[in-house]
Amino acid sequence: MNPALARLIAGHIFLHACMAGMRMAAPLFALRRGYSEAAVGVLLALFALTQVFLALPAGRYADRHGLRRPMAISVVVAVLGAALAAAWPVFPLLCLSALMTGGATGAASIALQRHVGRAAAGPTQLKQVFSWLAIGPAVSNFVGPFTAGLVIDHAGFRFAFLLMALLPLATWFWVRRTQELPTVIRAEGASRGRAWDLLAEPQFRRLLVVNWFLSSCWDVHTFVVPILGNERGLSASVIGSILGAFAVAAAVIRLALPLVAHRLREWAVIASAMGVTAALFGVYPFLHSALAMGLCSVLLGFALGSVQPMVMSTLHQITPEARHGEALALRLMAINASSVLMPMLFGVAGAVVGISGVFWFVGAVVGLGARSAMRLRADRTP
Secondary structure: OOHHHHHHHHHHHHHHHHHHHHHHHHHHHHHHOOOOHHHHHHHHHHHHHHHHHHHHHHHHHHHHHOOHHHHHHHHHHHHHHHHHHHHOOOHHHHHHHHHHHHHHHHHHHHHHHHHHHHHOOHHHHHHHHHHHHOHHHHHHHHHHHHHHHHHHHHHOHHHHHHHHHHHHHHHHHHHOOOOOOOOOOOOOOOOOOOHHHHHHOHHHHHHHHHHHHHHHHHHHHHHHHHHHHHHOOOOHHHHHHHHHHHHHHHHHHHHHHHHHHHHOOHHHHHHHHHHHHHHHHHHHHHOOOHHHHHHHHHHHHHHHHOHHHHHHHHHHHHOOHHHHHHHHHHHHHHHHHHHHHHHHHHHHHHHHHOHHHHHHHHHHHHHHHHHHHHHHHOOOOO
16 A cells, blocks of 8 residues: 555545544434434434445535645534534434535545546556545544543543544645646546436446445345344443444454455456355344354455455446536435435335335345346447
8 A cells, every 4th residue: 555545544534534433423412401202313414425426426516626725625524513512402403414524525535436436547556546445434434433432431422522622633634735637638528417317328327226225235134133233132331332333344354355465356256246145144143142243244344345346346437427426426315325225115114014024025126136237348438
């Protein structure tokens, strides 16, 4: 990993940790103030909701202005969002803070991914750099909630929110000296087009569908495992350990991918991950011991953790360079819309067909979708 990429990953960690810490602290504050679980669910959804609506403008802005300007704006918005919660910790402002920190993190992710993808030379390096970059959210999802929890226990919520407001400042420290890449010059007479025109490209549309399938698997695992664990009589710490094992496995596979990137084909990794996920979802409901569930969670972490670098590498190969920001925005919109809607659908489906039925249905859909992933091996020249 070169120093420039390491600085970008460090910057990504601090900004994403601000959002992750707020996503843990704000709902906990609301619960302790007597707000209902439904209100807390709305608060959690707001962290993803802004990213759905701001992704396209953020992608276009990154296409026009590069990395540093979008990152600077994201840092300012994240700092202000968390600082509002520290100054006035009331539920309406917590909702505004969720919108601001979530939107800032999404916009920054698009700018970072666009910059890293453009700086890579060839498919092998694309897989390597996106494997490294994907480690950032895995680290920040631990750092943010852990540090916020420690501060809450020892100093209270206001100081925890204040610490989260300070974290994005470190992001700017790491990113501010990044050298901008040359602006992409459009061909003379070429029209800008609409972002939705990208969906007319079969390969891009296929990639989004595959990515949505696998993102839903991530959501269903996070949603269903606590319910299954509760049915099995497992303690909260054991359930947390099972989910933690999934996150650690996802981070480990991303550390390993750069070492073998030159031997991998994106479509093959994605299709294999879909097949493995379908099989594991099929057996998961039959597992009753914590050890067996933990092992299955680790295997799922390996499978699903390998997908994002391959999806990002493919996306940068099948879309025009001048529209990478828009393509990344459409992907982010699909993922966050799924994160907002799918847990509600899972809850309804679980009440109708049972939690095991949710696992089996999603697993069957993903298994059938592996055919779409295999078709990604066709020519990908934009």
